[in-house]
Amino acid sequence: MLNTQPNLLACDDFYEALIAAHQGLSTPESHAMNARLVLLLANHIGDQATLQHALQLARGSVVPTADRRTTPAITPVVPTHAVAA
Amino acid sequence: MNPRDIPPEAFHASGAEVQAIDFGYVRSPDQDRAMPAQHPIVVIGAGPVGLSLAIDLAQRGQRVVVLDNDHKLSIGSRAICFAKRTLEIWDRLGVGQRMVDKGVSWNLGKVFLKEEQLYEFNLLPEEGHERPAFINLQQYYAEAYLVERALQLPGIDIRWHNKVTAVAARDNGALLSVETPDGAYQIDAQWLVACDGSRSPTRQMLGLESKGRIFQDRFLIADVKLQGDADFPTERWFWFDPPFHPHQSVLLHRQPDNVWRIDFQLGWDADPEEEKKPENIIPRVQALLGAEAQFELDWASVYTFACLRMDQFVHGRVIFAGDSAHGVSPFGARGANSGVQDAENLAWKLDWVLQGRASPALVATYGPEREYAADENLCNSTRATDFITPKSEVSRLFRDAALHLAREHAFARRIVNSGRLSVPATLHASPLNTPDTDAFAGTQVPGAVLLDAPLTKQGQPTWLLRELGPDFTLLVFGPAPAWARDLPGVTVLQIGIDVIDHQALAAQRLDALPRTVYLVRPDQHVCARWRTPTEAAVRSALARAAAA
Ligand SMILES: Cc1cc2nc3c(=O)[nH]c(=O)nc-3n(C[C@H](O)[C@H](O)[C@H](O)COP(=O)(O)OP(=O)(O)OC[C@H]3O[C@@H](n4cnc5c(N)ncnc54)[C@H](O)[C@@H]3O)c2cc1C
Numbered sequence: 001m002l003n004t005q006p007n008l009l010a011c012d013d014f015y016e017a018l019i020a021a022h023q024g025l026s027t028p029e030s031h032a033m034n035a036r037l038v039l040l041l042a043n044h045i046g047d048q049a050t051l052q053h054a055l056q057l058a059r060g061s062v063v064p065t066a067d068r069r070t071t072p073a074i075t076p077v078v079p080t081h082a083v084a085a
Numbered sequence: 086m087n088p089r090d091i092p093p094e095a096f097h098a099s100g101a102e103v104q105a106i107d108f109g110y111v112r113s114p115d116q117d118r119a120m121p122a123q124h125p126i127v128v129i130g131a132g133p134v135g136l137s138l139a140i141d142l143a144q145r146g147q148r149v150v151v152l153d154n155d156h157k158l159s160i161g162s163r164a165i166c167f168a169k170r171t172l173e174i175w176d177r178l179g180v181g182q183r184m185v186d187k188g189v190s191w192n193l194g195k196v197f198l199k200e201e202q203l204y205e206f207n208l209l210p211e212e213g214h215e216r217p218a219f220i221n222l223q224q225y226y227a228e229a230y231l232v233e234r235a236l237q238l239p240g241i242d243i244r245w246h247n248k249v250t251a252v253a254a255r256d257n258g259a260l261l262s263v264e265t266p267d268g269a270y271q272i273d274a275q276w277l278v279a280c281d282g283s284r285s286p287t288r289q290m291l292g293l294e295s296k297g298r299i300f301q302d303r304f305l306i307a308d309v310k311l312q313g314d315a316d317f318p319t320e321r322w323f324w325f326d327p328p329f330h331p332h333q334s335v336l337l338h339r340q341p342d343n344v345w346r347i348d349f350q351l352g353w354d355a356d357p358e359e360e361k362k363p364e365n366i367i368p369r370v371q372a373l374l375g376a377e378a379q380f381e382l383d384w385a386s387v388y389t390f391a392c393l394r395m396d397q398f399v400h401g402r403v404i405f406a407g408d409s410a411h412g413v414s415p416f417g418a419r420g421a422n423s424g425v426q427d428a429e430n431l432a433w434k435l436d437w438v439l440q441g442r443a444s445p446a447l448v449a450t451y452g453p454e455r456e457y458a459a460d461e462n463l464c465n466s467t468r469a470t471d472f473i474t475p476k477s478e479v480s481r482l483f484r485d486a487a488l489h490l491a492r493e494h495a496f497a498r499r500i501v502n503s504g505r506l507s508v509p510a511t512l513h514a515s516p517l518n519t520p521d522t523d524a525f526a527g528t529q530v531p532g533a534v535l536l537d538a539p540l541t542k543q544g545q546p547t548w549l550l551r552e553l554g555p556d557f558t559l560l561v562f563g564p565a566p567a568w569a570r571d572l573p574g575v576t577v578l579q580i581g582i583d584v585i586d587h588q589a590l591a592a593q594r595l596d597a598l599p600r601t602v603y604l605v606r607p608d609q610h611v612c613a614r615w616r617t618p619t620e621a622a623v624r625s626a627l628a629r630a631a632a633a
Contacts, residue, residue, distance in 0.1 A: 035486035043496040 134407030188220030
C-alpha cells in the first residue's frame with residue numbers, strides 16, 4: 001500500500017526543489033520532465049500494487065483498466081539489455 | 086503435375102522458383118463416390134498452421150485430408166521471423182534443421198532514437214540452447230519445406246484447388262462442400278480444423294465472429310534485394326523518429342538471399358495507393374540505406390493491423406487454429422509462431438482421442454489453453470502497437486520520456502516497447518496441470534514449455550528436447566523406479582543414465598535434485614513435477630493431463 005502518512009521530512013525543501021527544477025523550462029519541457037520524473041520514481045517504488053494505489057489516489061476517481069478481457073500473468077519476455085555501445 | 090511427382094530439388098531452388106511451384110490439381114476418388122467419403126480429420130488451409138498440424142498428426146499415424154483453395158505457396162512477403170519455440174516444434178516435425186540452414190539466425194536487437202543508438206538487447210543471452218532466439222525466413226520457404234515434408238508422409242492427402250464452400254456442423258462431425266476445377270463434391274469429417282487464415286471462410290459460414298481492435302495506422306512493408314555487400318549486420322534494428330523518416334518508426338531485418346525487410350510506419354492519413362508506388366518507395370529506402378546502396382524492390386505492400394480473436398476456438402467437432410482463431414499486429418512476430426503452437430497443442434489431443442486413449446474432453450481443453458495464449462499474444466502486441474503509435478498526447482509524452490531515459494538508464498530500456506518478441510505462453514491455469522506439492526525454484530512450473538539443455542547420449546552430443554518421447558515423458562534425475570516402466574504412453578528418460586547432463590544445465594534449469602521427476606506432455610509442456618513421487622501420484626497426474 002502507498003504510504004500517505006507524512007514521510008517527506010524536508011517537505012518544504014523538496015517542494016522548492018521541484019519548482020526550481022522546472023525553472024526556465026517551457027510548458028512542454030516541464031511536462032516532459034514530469035513524465036520522466038514519474039517513470040524514475042515508479043521504478044524506485046517498484047511495487048505494482050503500490051503504484052496502482054498511487055494512480056488511483058492521483059486520479060481521484062476509478063482508474064479504467066485496459067480494454068482487455070483478462071490481464072493474465074504475462075509470460076515474461078523482457079530480454080536482458082546490454083549497455084548501449 | 087501431381088504434387089507427389091515434384092522433384093525434391095524444386096523445394097531447394099531460388100525464392101522466385103519456389104514461389105512459382107504450381108501444385109497441380111489431382112482428382113480424388115472421393116469425387117466419384119455416391120455418398121460423401123468419411124474422414125477422421127479434415128484440415129482447411131495449407132498455410133503454416135494447417136501444414137504443421139497435418140504433419141504432426143500424420144507422424145502420429147493419423148490420416149489427414151488437407152483442403153486448400155489455392156495451388157501456390159504464400160505469395161509475396163508475409164511472416165519472416167520464426168521463433169525458437171517454432172523451430173523446436175518443427176524439429177519434432179522433421180523440418181527444423183532445414184529452416185535453420187536456410188534462415189538467417191539472430192539474437193541481437195538494437196533500438197535507435199533519431200540518429201542515436203539507445204541500447205541493444207540479446208534475446209538469448211545464455212548458452213546451451215540448440216536453437217537461436219529467432220531465424221528470419223520468408224514465409225514461402227517455410228511453407229515449401231513443410232509441403233515437402235508433408236509429401237513424404239503417406240498419411241497426408243493435400244488437395245490443392247479444393248475450395249470449401251459450405252460447412253454443415255453436426256454433433257459428431259461436419260459435412261463439407263468442396264469446389265474443384267471439375268465440379269463440386271462433399272466429404273464428411275469426424276473432426277474439422279479450420280486453419281483457413283484471418284478471413285476464415287469457415288468462421289463466416291458458421292456465423293461466428295472474431296472481435297477486437299483495428300489500429301488506425303498504416304505501415305509500408307518493403308522487401309529489397311541488395312546488390313553487393315550490405316553494411317548492416319544480422320540484427321533487428323528499430324528506429325523511433327529517424328532522420329530519414331521523421332516522426333515515425335522504422336524496422337529493418339535481414340532475410341536470406343540478401344533480401345532486407347523494411348517496415349515504415351506511415352500514419353493513418355497516408356494514401357495506401359500512393360505509398361505503394363515504386364517511385365515513392367524507392368526514395369524512402371534510399372534514404373535509409375544511403376545514397377550508394379544499389380537495390381531492387383522485391384515486394385511492397387501497405388498494411389493496417391488488427392488485434393482480434395474468436396470467443397471460443399472449439400465449437401463441438403469444428404476447431405479453429407492460427408489466424409482464423411486470432412489475429413495479432415506484427416510487432417513481436419506472434420502470428421505464425423502462435424499458430425504453430427496452436428497446431429502442436431491440438432495434434433496430440435486429437436490423436437489421443439481418435440486412438441481411444443482419451444475422451445473428447447481432452448480436445449476441448451485446446452480451447453481454454455490456446456485462448457489464454459492468444460490473450461497473452463494480443464496483450465503483448467497491443468501494448469507494443471500502442472507504444473509505437475501513441476494514441477493520445479499524454480501517451481506520446483510518456484513514450485518519449487521512456488525513450489529519453491533509456492539512453493542512460495537500464496530500467497527505462499525495459500519500458501521501451503518496440504515489440505515483445507514471441508515466446509511460448511506458460512499455461513498457468515490449465516486444467517491439465519497438477520499443481521506443485523513440493524517446492525521448486527525457477528520458471529519450469531506446470532504449464533511451461535520445457536527448456537532445452539545440452540546432453541550427451543552414448544558419448545554423442547544431443548539435446549533434452551530431442552530425447553523426449555512422442556507421447557508423455559517421465560524425466561527422472563537418476564534411476565527411475567521400477568513401476569515407471571509400466572506407465573502407458575510414457576517414455577522414461579533417466580538423466581545421468583540414459584543421457585548425461587554433462588554441463589549440469591538441465592538440472593540447473595529444472596531446479597532438480599537426485600530423484601526429482603518431471604512429467605512432460607507430448608507438446609513438451611511440463612504438467613507435473615515432484616521431488617520423489619509415488620506411483621499413484623504420477624498415475625493421477627497422467628490421468629489429469631489426459632482430461633480423464
Ligand atoms: C506483413 C506481415 C508480416 C508478418 N510477419 C510475421 C512474422 O514475422 N512472424 C510471424 O509469426 N507471423 C507473421 N505474420 C503473420 C503470419 O503471416 C500469419 O500469422 C500466418 O500466415 C497464419 O498462418 P495460417 O496457416 O493460420 O493462415 P494462412 O497462412 O493465411 O493460410 C490459410 C490458408 O487457407 C486457405 N484457404 C482460405 N480459404 C479457404 C477455403 N475456403 N477453402 C480452402 N482453403 C482455404 C488459403 O489459401 C491459405 O493457404 C505476418 C503477416 C503479415 C501480413
